[in-house]
Amino acid sequence: LLAINKSLAEVDEIDLYDYYDKLNFNDSLDILIKKLTSEVFYILFQNRVLMMKFNQMISDVLEYEKNSRIPEELKMLIRKDGCLKRKNIPKWVKRAVFFRDKGCCVLCHKDLTNLINTNNQENYDHIVPLSQHGFNDISNIQLLCKECNQINKKDKSAQTSDKYYSWYDELY
Ligand SMILES: [Zn+2]
Incomplete structure (x- = not known):
């Protein structure tokens, strides 16, 4: 670590806490966390299967908790069966998902x-359905x-695809 003139092998726990305090003192930690969060999300958001697993994990928690530990002020978001109420999907979410999924049905x-055929309609689907305790979240x-x-609506199970468009074709 350059800030304390030691190599990573020489650093002990106290050095790490000092470094953490320095970052925390001048807002660098907040900037670092925001940058890391943005980069990690950019990478993870590309992987639909990972997003599905992540949302299944969260939905298991919501199902397990039911309404028991949900704060009073958030209960208006939850139906009687413990699932989240449907919300309109914001335009910025639709744009991000459309871009990630390259404008094609997953x-x-x-x-x-709509460049070639204007009859095909885009639909924004919850990967883990709300009825299975899925979340209204971009992920x-x-x-x-x-x-x-x-x-998919009839099937009511979480479904996605791990097929992605290749950035390049190795044959050319
Ligand atoms: Zn389709």
Whole structure:
């Protein structure tokens, strides 16, 4: 660590606490945390399967807790069965998900950009359904076509795809 003129091998616990205090004292820690959070989210958000697993983990907690430990002021967000109420998906979430999923249905890969075919409708789907204690969160939303969304709604289980468009084709 350059700030205390020691190599990483020489650093002990007290040095780390001192370094942490220095960062905390001049707001550098807040800046560092914001930057790290933004970078980590950028990487993780690309991986739909990871997002599904993450949301399943959180939904298990919500299901287990039911309404027991939810603060009174947040209870208006929860239905009687313990699931979250449906909320309109904000435009910024739709734009981010559309961009991540490259304007194609995650399950059947139908083009939803409206550049070639204006009949294909974009649908924003909860990966872990609200009825399965899913969350209204950007990490739990994916792009589907109308047909896949209807099939998915009947199925009521968490479903996504790990197929991603390649950045390049090795054959060329
Ligand atoms: Zn589809």
